[in-house]
Amino acid sequence: MAANYIVAQGDYLSRIAKNFGFSDYRTIWNHPNNASLKAKRNPNVLYPGDSLYIPDRQPGEVTRPTDQTHKFQTKGVPLKLHLVLEDLYERPIANAKCTLLLGGDTRQVTSDGNGNINEPISPGVHEVTLIIQNGDTPYLGDQICIRVGDLDPVEEATGQAARLNNLGYAAGDISDADPSAFQSAVEEFQCDRGLTVDGICGPKTQAELKTAHGC
Amino acid sequence: MSDEQQDTIHGASDGGLAATHPAKAPAEFLVGPSTSNEFNRARLLLIPVACWRVEDIRFAFDSSFVTPDIATEIQHLETLREQHKKLSVATGNMRYPPLSVFGHADPVGPAVDPDGYNKALSGRRATAIYALLIINSNPDTAARLWKQIAAVERWGADQQRTMQANVPAGTSDSGLYKAYMQKLCPASLKLTPQDFLAQGADHKGKGDYQGCSSFNPLLIFSQNEETQYEQAEQNKDEPGVKARNAANAPNRRVIVLLFRPGSQVLPTKWPCPSAMDDKSGCIKRFWSDGDKRRHNRLQDAERKFEDTHDTFACRFYQRISDSSPCEGPRKTLVIWLLDDNGQRVAAGTPYRLNVAGQVREGKLQTPGLIVEPDIAMARTADLEWAVIQAQTGRNDSLDQYLRQFVMKTLPDHPFVTGTTPIQAPAGLLLYRAHINLTSNNADVNSSEVVTIRLRNMGYPLGLPIVNNLTIFQDDYEVDDNAQAQLQLKLRDVHRDGTEMPLKQDPIPDPVPIPLDNDGIPIKQCDSQ
Numbered sequence: 001m002a003a004n005y006i007v008a009q010g011d012y013l014s015r016i017a018k019n020f021g022f023s024d025y026r027t028i029w030n031h032p033n034n035a036s037l038k039a040k041r042n043p044n045v046l047y048p049g050d051s052l053y054i055p056d057r058q059p060g061e062v063t064r065p066t067d068q069t070h071k072f073q074t075k076g077v078p079l080k081l082h083l084v085l086e087d088l089y090e091r092p093i094a095n096a097k098c099t100l101l102l103g104g105d106t107r108q109v110t111s112d113g114n115g116n117i118n119e120p121i122s123p124g125v126h127e128v129t130l131i132i133q134n135g136d137t138p139y140l141g142d143q144i145c146i147r148v149g150d151l152d153p154v155e156e157a158t159g160q161a162a163r164l165n166n167l168g169y170a171a172g173d174i175s176d177a178d179p180s181a182f183q184s185a186v187e188e189f190q191c192d193r194g195l196t197v198d199g200i201c202g203p204k205t206q207a208e209l210k211t212a213h214g215c
Numbered sequence: 216m217s218d219e220q221q222d223t224i225h226g227a228s229d230g231g232l233a234a235t236h237p238a239k240a241p242a243e244f245l246v247g248p249s250t251s252n253e254f255n256r257a258r259l260l261l262i263p264v265a266c267w268r269v270e271d272i273r274f275a276f277d278s279s280f281v282t283p284d285i286a287t288e289i290q291h292l293e294t295l296r297e298q299h300k301k302l303s304v305a306t307g308n309m310r311y312p313p314l315s316v317f318g319h320a321d322p323v324g325p326a327v328d329p330d331g332y333n334k335a336l337s338g339r340r341a342t343a344i345y346a347l348l349i350i351n352s353n354p355d356t357a358a359r360l361w362k363q364i365a366a367v368e369r370w371g372a373d374q375q376r377t378m379q380a381n382v383p384a385g386t387s388d389s390g391l392y393k394a395y396m397q398k399l400c401p402a403s404l405k406l407t408p409q410d411f412l413a414q415g416a417d418h419k420g421k422g423d424y425q426g427c428s429s430f431n432p433l434l435i436f437s438q439n440e441e442t443q444y445e446q447a448e449q450n451k452d453e454p455g456v457k458a459r460n461a462a463n464a465p466n467r468r469v470i471v472l473l474f475r476p477g478s479q480v481l482p483t484k485w486p487c488p489s490a491m492d493d494k495s496g497c498i499k500r501f502w503s504d505g506d507k508r509r510h511n512r513l514q515d516a517e518r519k520f521e522d523t524h525d526t527f528a529c530r531f532y533q534r535i536s537d538s539s540p541c542e543g544p545r546k547t548l549v550i551w552l553l554d555d556n557g558q559r560v561a562a563g564t565p566y567r568l569n570v571a572g573q574v575r576e577g578k579l580q581t582p583g584l585i586v587e588p589d590i591a592m593a594r595t596a597d598l599e600w601a602v603i604q605a606q607t608g609r610n611d612s613l614d615q616y617l618r619q620f621v622m623k624t625l626p627d628h629p630f631v632t633g634t635t636p637i638q639a640p641a642g643l644l645l646y647r648a649h650i651n652l653t654s655n656n657a658d659v660n661s662s663e664v665v666t667i668r669l670r671n672m673g674y675p676l677g678l679p680i681v682n683n684l685t686i687f688q689d690d691y692e693v694d695d696n697a698q699a700q701l702q703l704k705l706r707d708v709h710r711d712g713t714e715m716p717l718k719q720d721p722i723p724d725p726v727p728i729p730l731d732n733d734g735i736p737i738k739q740c741d742s743q
Contacts, residue, residue: 044250079250088480118254138476141304147243187530
């Protein structure tokens with residue numbers, strides 16, 4: 001039955017689609033009722049409270065002879081976890097053997113020459129642990145916690161803080177009464193990127209943040 | 216309930232401090248999944264793990280000449296580095312935390328470009344410390360750096376004399392600097408340029424040592440004070456000028472930050488200019504309201520970094536030194552000393568206090584009261600004092616509870632009660648106690664704080680707070696038995712050293728622990 005779904009923290013479209021029994025998130029995303037949401041959001045960066053229209057599922061019909069076995073494969077858009085790992089001052093953590101713990105699944109991956117790790121994941125994945133196993137980064141052996149789908153849009157303060165934190169600017173907890181950690185992080189970022197340093201994360205700074213962070 | 220927590224301060228002295236930074240919560244990366252070309256850049260932070268502070272008192276006034284007693288602080292640094300070394304999985308070797316040196320000056324300076332003057336002075340102090348630390352691996356470089364400083368500052372006969380007095384007789388003039396520095400920095404501490412954050416990659420030391428001028432004051436005088444000091448300066452009132460310099464001393468410090476082993480910065484990307492360069496690079500990193508932060512004065516109150524965290528102009532330095540114990544305040548510690556009956560110990564009682572290596576000895580001036588100024592804060596302290604058995608008057612009783620001691624910072628007076636004494640020769644009872652420090656301003660409802668106060672007053676470990684408060688209520692004959700009220704009363708008694716009302720029923724005499732022939736306390740069984 002068609003309904004409006006209110007996005008919760010940690011949701012992203014592929015996961016919502018899967019939960020509602022859709023193999024392809026675009027069936028939901030391209031529905032006319034979601035046009036305005038689509039215009040302002042990236043399907044992987046939704047915000048708690050966003051209202052998403054879930055249409056009725058249309059059963060697909062296919063005619064096939066009954067006395068043969070047939071293979072049906074659901075189409076979907078593959079979902080990935082794409083990280084670019086860097087040490088201070090934009091030095092990539094290159095060609096590093098890493099362990100990825102994704103729920104019950106353990107994978108050994110290697111970052112490429114630019115620090116990229118680009119791994120297919122299932123839409124159910126939420127908390128991932130990354131452990132760098134070689135090289136001489138000071139973070140060797142640490143359990144680095146990654147929460148997939150918890151990144152808010154850059155228009156929201158929480159999304160700005162998350163990107164600043166990811167980029168190493170330690171923006172603090174946005175719910176803190178004292179905003180100075182956040183302001184300090186914004187100013188450092190603005191200073192490093194050659195923007196006007198005013199501590200306010202306005203549209204220009206947000207755009208730069210999105211570019212620097214990758215999404 | 217947590218027992219004593221690890222002291223973050225490892226060594227403290229009149230000349231400095233060595234401390235571990237509070238652990239930061241591990242980084243969490245909130246990312247979005249990708250269906251097309253989105254990605255998430257995850258950059259790992261530069262994290263200071265510890266710090267080492269050298270006070271102004273270790274330098275000659277308005278100079279970068281280092282005095283010989285810095286040997287104490289150098290030892291603290293040696294220990295601190297050992298505590299923070301880590302095994303490198305890649306090489307199988309131990310990696311030490313790399314260092315970066317930050318010199319700070321007070322705001323006093325010439326009429327023209329005081330900021331520039333202070334940047335140069337603070338830069339020279341940072342350089343002097345850097346050179347001292349590499350003396351055992353690079354003696355020629357170290358001596359050269361000191362000679363350059365000596366020339367600019369025109370070191371003269373005084374410095375000459377001090378150096379001569381501390382080196383082997385017959386040391387040639389040309390070898391004087393090296394020999395003096397080697398006296399201050401023991402051969403066991405052999406730092407190389409690679410032990411610093413930028414690994415000596417820049418010939419001017421960018422990333423390894425720098426001066427922050429007067430940009431990051433810990434203390435800003437009130438307008439009233441400033442007016443007074445300016446007048447003293449104009450009238451050439453020497454005591455007044457001296458008073459100002461003494462009051463400004465906390466601002467004149469050298470802070471060395473220790474970073475996670477394996478950390479390294481590129482000099483080209485490091486925001487701070489080198490010690491020799493001018494201040495323009497610093498100003499780029501100021502808070503947008505940086506000058507207000509470091510210049511604004513209140514009319515009749517001082518502004519202190521420890522209170523408002525808004526006196527530093529340099530945003531970058533503030534971020535990197537955030538919550539460092541080395542930028543924390545020194546305080547006056549006050550202890551109330553009470554015996555097992557909850558009565559204040561007599562005036563004249565000798566004591567010995569040790570707070571993370573800072574040792575103070577004295578005699579109680581007022582019954583029950585010990586006051587020691589200028590102590591670097593730690594979590595615990597050790598206290599010993601001696602009472603002449605015959606003079607205690609009332610029956611010092613071994614209370615059925617184990618009594619311990621507490622020390623607090625002003626204005627929160629600690630409350631200390633007697634513990635099992637040790638019988639020393641000549642009829643002395645030696646008391647010895649390990650004290651937990653907590654501020655009276657701490658949350659009166661926090662169970663941790665209540666526990667510390669109760670424990671400090673000797674209420675039994677292992678009993679729930681509620682039971683201990685009931686016993687406390689009895690002891691202090693408090694009418695109200697609401698927990699909240701008892702906690703408030705506990706705080707007040709703890710702060711004021713309030714004596715316990717004397718009890719009707721007599722408590723048995725204490726059984727002091729005897730000493731053996733070598734003066735060592737003979738171990739006692741648990742049950743008394």
